[in-house]
Amino acid sequence: xxxxxxxxxxxxPVTRQTLTTWNPDRFKRAYRSKxxxxxxxxxxxxxxxxxxxxxxxxxxxxxxxRLKCLSSALGVASTELAPLRNPCxxxxxxxxxxxxxxQLAKRVGYSVSHTRLVLSGxxxxxxxxxxxxxxxxxxxxLRRAWTAARAESAPGPDxxx
Numbered sequence: 074x075x076x077x078x079x080x081x082x083x084x085x086p087v088t089r090q091t092l093t094t095w096n097p098d099r100f101k102r103a104y105r106s107k108x109x110x111x112x113x114x115x116x117x118x119x120x121x122x123x124x125x126x127x128x129x130x131x132x133x134x135x136x137x138x139r140l141k142c143l144s145s146a147l148g149v150a151s152t153e154l155a156p157l158r159n160p161c162x163x164x165x166x167x168x169x170x171x172x173x174x175x176q177l178a179k180r181v182g183y184s185v186s187h188t189r190l191v192l193s194g195x196x197x198x199x200x201x202x203x204x205x206x207x208x209x210x211x212x213x214x215l216r217r218a219w220t221a222a223r224a225e226s227a228p229g230p231d232x233x234x
Contacts, residue, residue, distance in 0.1 A: 094155045094165070095140075097131040103147045103154060104129075118146035141171030160221035163192045166208045180207035194223025 104114050111129055115122040120139050127133040128143070135143060144151040151169045158165060167177055178188035181203040190196035191204075198204055198219055201212050208215065 094158060095128070095134040096155060097129055099156075100129055100143070100154050103149050107147060109147075114143070114146055118142040137168045137171045137173055140168060158221075160217050162222040162225060163194070163208075163215075163218045164222065166210055166214070166218050167192065170208045172207070177207055191219070192222060193226045194219055194221075195226060 104111070109117075111125050112122060114120075115125045118125070118139070120135075120142055124133065124135075124139070125143075128135055128139075140151050140155060144154055147154075151171070155168070157169065167174070170177075172180070174188055174192065175185050177192075178185045181188065181200070183191070187196060191198055198215065201215055205212050205215050210218070
């Protein structure tokens with residue numbers, strides 16, 4: 074790589090998205106209503122006990138894969154443990170689909186950086202059929218989620234933060 078090509082690099086900022094709607098109380102109600110302990114949830118879900126305990130205490134929030142594992146182990150929808158906001162964003166739909174950004178990028182046939190731009194509402198969705206299939210939603214929900222993501226990423230009246 075030449076000095077000139079290094080100076081032309083484009084940077085796509087990466088922000089770690091967290092599952093803002095994770096609800097430890099809903100999680101506790103779900104496993105207690107099934108008569109399960111945290112140890113049993115750990116075994117059934119394949120998630121380390123320390124992580125399950127932390128999710129239950131509200132000290133941590135599960136990753137997309139772990140949210141899917143927990144909801145599967147409990148036999149409930151992921152939205153039972155982490156309700157979708159209204160309107161929800163594309164990142165929230167991604168979490169509930171149980172996929173990471175790289176996994177989603179592979180499913181929709183985009184680069185990871187371009188997928189992040191779409192998830193943030195910066196770039197438009199040009200192939201909605203791929204996205205609806207990858208996220209298991211209909212096109213109307215996909216468009217609402219993209220619009221919500223765009224609104225969240227839009228600079229305020231004083232410019233970018």
